[in-house]
Amino acid sequence: MTSGSGVTIYWRPGCPFCMMLQQRLADLADGATWVNIWEDEHGAEFVRSVNDGNETVPTVVIDGVALTNPDPERVRGALLEAQSR
Numbered sequence: 001m002t003s004g005s006g007v008t009i010y011w012r013p014g015c016p017f018c019m020m021l022q023q024r025l026a027d028l029a030d031g032a033t034w035v036n037i038w039e040d041e042h043g044a045e046f047v048r049s050v051n052d053g054n055e056t057v058p059t060v061v062i063d064g065v066a067l068t069n070p071d072p073e074r075v076r077g078a079l080l081e082a083q084s085r
Contacts, residue, residue: 006062006063007033009021009034011058017058019039028079037055062074
């Protein structure tokens with residue numbers, strides 16, 4: 001899953017929190033850029049850099065600000081805002 005907006009979601013397969021976030025975003029999920037940290041070493045490095053060396057996902061970047069396991073409603077709001085631009 002990839003797309004383009006001010007929202008990037010770093011995730012990995014099998015992560016229950018990532019799956020929950022994707023489900024909660026529903027039809028808005030495709031509006032984000034999704035980066036699988038198991039397939040993208042730069043993505044994994046970024047996640048470690050903002051999470052004290054840990055690969056904690058989901059890590060979501062909204063307009064340049066990294067958030068670890070954010071409230072899905074915050075992510076929905078950012079995606080809705082990006083759609084309206």
